Amino acid sequence: EVQLVESGGGLVQPGGSLRLSCATSGFTFYSSAMTWVRQAPGKGLEWVATIYSGGAFTGYADSVKGRFTISRDDAKNTVYLQMNSLKAEDTAVYYCAKSNARGQGTQVTVSS
Numbered sequence: 001e002v003q004l005v006e007s008g009g010g011l012v013q014p015g016g017s018l019r020l021s022c023a024t025s026g027f028t029f030y031s032s033a034m035t036w037v038r039q040a041p042g043k044g045l046e047w048v049a050t051i052y053s054g055g056a057f058t059g060y061a062d063s064v065k066g067r068f069t070i071s072r073d074d075a076k077n078t079v080y081l082q083m084n085s086l087k088a089e090d091t092a093v094y095y096c097a098k099s100n101a102r103g104q105g106t107q108v109t110v111s112s
Contacts (some may be wrong), residue, residue: 001099002026009094009106013085020106022096029077030054036070037102038092044092048094051079054057064090086110 008020035089036048049070050059058070061072069082079096086108 002098004096004098005102006096006103006106008092009108013109014087016086016110016112017082017084018108019087020083020094020096020108022079022081022103024077024079024096026096027063027077027098030074032098034070034072034079035097036079036094037088037097038094038108039088039094039105040089043092045095046092049081083108 003025005023008018010018012018031053033050033052035050037045038048039045039065046061048061048064049068050054051070051072055072060068067083067085083090088110091108091110093107095102095105
């Protein structure tokens with residue numbers, strides 16, 4: 001059974017940083033592409049970033065490019081999202097995802 005457990009969310013001021021983690025189990029992590037998506041209040045799911053097997057290739061939504069960095073640690077079966085220069089519009093529940101599976105999410109609130 002695929003399990004994805006996000007952590008690291010919280011309240012941060014505009015311009016601040018957070019690092020999200022997603023611990024995984026139940027599948028072959030090292031050969032899997034992993035994705036972060038988010039859902040802001042009252043809005044649909046938005047793709048944020050993807051990292052492919054091996055970590056050499058990544059992709060980012062234009063809204064986060066240059067501010068967010070996705071990475072992975074295959075030894076720990078964990079994917080990360082480093083978020084810098086946070087803005088109010090980054091407020092959302094952040095989920096990590098593999099194919100159609102998502103975790104329970106972690107809340108990120110950017111507010112002064």
